[in-house]
Amino acid sequence: MSKSPLSKLVAEQRRRQAGPLIIAAVAAAVVGAASTALLGLSGWFITGAALAGAAGLATAQAFNVLLPSATIRLLAILRTVARYGERLQGHAAALDALAAIRPRLFAALAAAPPREALAVSRGEAAARLVQDVDAVETRFVRLSAPWGAGAGVGMAIALAALAGVWPALAILTAIAVHLVLARALTRRLSAPAGAAIQAAAGELKEALAAFAAAAPELKVYGAQGPALDRIAALGDRLDALKVRAARAQGILGLSEGALTGLAVAVVLALAAPASAPLAALAALAAVMAIEAAAPIARAFEQDGAAEAAGQRLDALLRHAPSDTASAKAVRPALRLQDLDLPPGSRLALTGPTGSGKTTRLEQLLGLRSAPAGAFALDGEDGANLSPAALRPAFAYAPQDAALLAGTVRENLKLAAPAATDEALWAALDDAALADRVRALPQGLDTWLGEAGERLSGGERRRLSLARALLRDAPWLLLDEPTEGLDAATEALVVARLDARLRETGQGLVLVSHRRAPLALCERSMSVETVSRPAGSAISRPMIEPAKP
Numbered sequence: 108m109s110k111s112p113l114s115k116l117v118a119e120q121r122r123r124q125a126g127p128l129i130i131a132a133v134a135a136a137v138v139g140a141a142s143t144a145l146l147g148l149s150g151w152f153i154t155g156a157a158l159a160g161a162a163g164l165a166t167a168q169a170f171n172v173l174l175p176s177a178t179i180r181l182l183a184i185l186r187t188v189a190r191y192g193e194r195l196q197g198h199a200a201a202l203d204a205l206a207a208i209r210p211r212l213f214a215a216l217a218a219a220p221p222r223e224a225l226a227v228s229r230g231e232a233a234a235r236l237v238q239d240v241d242a243v244e245t246r247f248v249r250l251s252a253p254w255g256a257g258a259g260v261g262m263a264i265a266l267a268a269l270a271g272v273w274p275a276l277a278i279l280t281a282i283a284v285h286l287v288l289a290r291a292l293t294r295r296l297s298a299p300a301g302a303a304i305q306a307a308a309g310e311l312k313e314a315l316a317a318f319a320a321a322a323p324e325l326k327v328y329g330a331q332g333p334a335l336d337r338i339a340a341l342g343d344r345l346d347a348l349k350v351r352a353a354r355a356q357g358i359l360g361l362s363e364g365a366l367t368g369l370a371v372a373v374v375l376a377l378a379a380p381a382s383a384p385l386a387a388l389a390a391l392a393a394v395m396a397i398e399a400a401a402p403i404a405r406a407f408e409q410d411g412a413a414e415a416a417g418q419r420l421d422a423l424l425r426h427a428p429s430d431t432a433s434a435k436a437v438r439p440a441l442r443l444q445d446l447d448l449p450p451g452s453r454l455a456l457t458g459p460t461g462s463g464k465t466t467r468l469e470q471l472l473g474l475r476s477a478p479a480g481a482f483a484l485d486g487e488d489g490a491n492l493s494p495a496a497l498r499p500a501f502a503y504a505p506q507d508a509a510l511l512a513g514t515v516r517e518n519l520k521l522a523a524p525a526a527t528d529e530a531l532w533a534a535l536d537d538a539a540l541a542d543r544v545r546a547l548p549q550g551l552d553t554w555l556g557e558a559g560e561r562l563s564g565g566e567r568r569r570l571s572l573a574r575a576l577l578r579d580a581p582w583l584l585l586d587e588p589t590e591g592l593d594a595a596t597e598a599l600v601v602a603r604l605d606a607r608l609r610e611t612g613q614g615l616v617l618v619s620h621r622r623a624p625l626a627l628c629e630r631s632m633s634v635e636t637v638s639r640p641a642g643s644a645i646s647r648p649m650i651e652p653a654k655p
Contacts, residue, residue, distance in 0.1 A: 117208075120204035120207055121250070123203075123204075123207075124200035124203060127199055127200040127203075128196070128200050128250055130192065131196040131197035131251040132250065132251045134189040134196065134251070135193045135197075135251035135252065135254045136254045136255055136257070138189045138255055139254070139256060139259030139399050140261070142399070143259045143263045143266065143396065145179060146392075146394065147262075147391050148178060148179055149391070150384075150387040151175075151388040154384040154386075156172070158384065193255070197251050205240055212240065218494075239417075240420070252402040255399065256399050256400050256403050258399075259395060259396065259400070260279075260282055260399050263393065263399065264396070266389065266392040267374065267378070267393065269388065269389070270378035270385040270388065271377060271378060271389075274374045274377045274378040277377055277393070278370065278389075278392065278396045281369075281373075281393065281397060282396055282400050285397055285404065286400060289359060289362075290407050292358060292359055293359065293404075293407035294407075296354075296355035297407070298414075300352040303348050303351075304345065304349060305416055307341065311338070314337060314338060318334045359404065367393070370394075370396075371393050374392075374393045375390045377389075378390070438451070438614075439484050439485035439500055439581060440484075440485055440486070441471075441483075441500075442482060443467070443481075443616075448616075450612070452614050452615075452629075452630065453608070453615040453629055455617045455618075455625050455627075455628035455632070456616065456632055457619075457625070458633050464634050465506060468505075471489070471584060472498055472501055472584070473493065473494025473495075473497045473498060474494075476490075477489045484496075484497065484500055499580065501580050501584050502578035502580040503575055503584045503586075504568075504583075504584070504586065505586050508559070508568050509571075510555060510559030510567055511555075511559075512558065514551065514552050514555065515544055515547070515551045515553055516551040516552055518559070518570060519535075519574050519577060522575065522577040522578040523577040526577055528551065531577070534573040534574070535570075536603070537606075538569040538570070538573035538576065539600045540570060543566060564591045565596070568590065569600065572585070572588050572600070572604075580613070581613065583608070583613050583614065583616070585617050585618065586618045587618060588604075588617070589601065589624050590619075590620075590621070601626065604627065605627055608627070615628065
């Protein structure tokens with residue numbers, strides 16, 4: 108049976124983090140052995156010292172105090188240092204692995220088929236990138252747990268064997284019963300609750316993200332009540348599941364405590380024929396053995412959440428990102444249905460709202476699936492080209508400008524990470540936005556807020572246009588680039604865009620309902636909807652000269 112994509116990725120990261128993980132495992136083994144030996148020796152020492160004191164002055168003076176006390180101190184120091192090393196190395200390996208997994212997950216999401224990728228909401232994507240990946244962290248952090256548990260249990264059995272074979276066998280039996288019982292209880296109680304919590308938390312985050320994005324509309328229409336009720340319902344469901352999980356943990360803790368008490372009683376009874384100090388040592392070793400195995404039992408509790416997170420992550424990770432391909436030609440020709448567009452051509456897509464003009468642009472970019480014959484790039488049908496093969500040929504300014512919560516510079520450099528400040532200012536100038544940015548407190552380094560909220564709608568649209576102009580692509584795709592602009596600003600944007608296209612020889616495919624930008628194009632294609640199966644527009648072209 109082949110491994111899931113997440114299992115392969117986790118295995119890859121385990122190989123890369125082998126050094127820290129080995130150190131963490133060794134340190135965990137030292138912690139387990141030292142902790143058990145420390146408590147057992149302490150019990151033996153206290154009991155032996157008490158009996159020696161009760162036996163009289165001569166016996167007390169003959170009792171060796173220095174060696175056991177020095178050993179106890181050594182074990183305490185060793186346990187502290189090893190525990191620090193285990194936490195440091197184990198969590199460092201886990202965090203490094205998560206830092207590698209998240210970009211891979213994001214790349215897989217971007218490589219998913221358009222229909223699937225566009226169906227993932229922002230809240231759901233955030234939940235998977237943060238919450239689900241955090242659940243995977245347990246796979247790394249608990250890798251050292253078996254080593255610590257094994258060393259602790261082994262030391263406990265060795266110490267109990269000093270009091271006899273039967274006490275040692277009793278501890279071994281108690282550990283086996285503890286693990287079997289913990290596994291059964293977690294499968295029945297904790298694992299379902301953990302999986303449900305993982306899903307409920309994701310739903311709550313998704314709803315919060317959706318309602319936060321629609322906050323102005325909710326306020327304007329007085330619809331905060333239903334939104335708050337929905338959030339409250341999801342929150343109550345999550346709280347109820349957490350209570351259920353807490354009860355399951357309580358039952359597990361109760362069973363562990365009862366088993367510990369029973370194990371101590373049985374070990375004491377079996378070790379009675381030995382001396383009292385050895386019996387105390389064996390009893391405390393039983394306590395430490397069950398405590399050493401506790402991390403394994405607690406790991407069983409996390410299996411439900413980890414498995415649920417793994418299933419959701421596998422659904423995305425199965426889409427392997429492909430290497431970014433270059434356009435087949437420096438300036439590839441474009442063909443839209445029966446219309447051939449040589450490099451540098453300018454075409455306007457017109458038609459009524461909802462006819463599929465934006466869909467056509469998204470098909471060119473590989474954001475939506477294109478039917479056979481819808482378009483061709485350099486003679487090859489677009490339906491046969493991957494998004495990685497299509498996107499280098501196009502720069503895109505969408506109708507709804509998407510801006511990051513970052514600076515002007517960061518938003519612009521999405522299109523050209525290596526762009527110089529001179530290139531950034533030139534693009535802003537061609538988008539008629541340079542003067543506005545210069546007036547900002549920190550210029551290019553001004554923080555724009557969430558989704559560019561510190562800019563007006565028209566300014567966000569022009570920043571998106573400047574970003575598209577920065578991309579060195581043969582074709583420029585613009586969707587309503589001047590919507591929301593006043594006439595003077597629109598005329599300035601159109602004039603500067605015309606000058607830039609003449610200078611660069613870049614081709615243009617434009618969607619607009621406004622007359623001014625349509626004057627940029629020498630040809631137009633009227634997109635009229637024939638049918639829209641499965642949410643996709645199918646159109647037929649009507650080719651005519653563009654109207655000024």
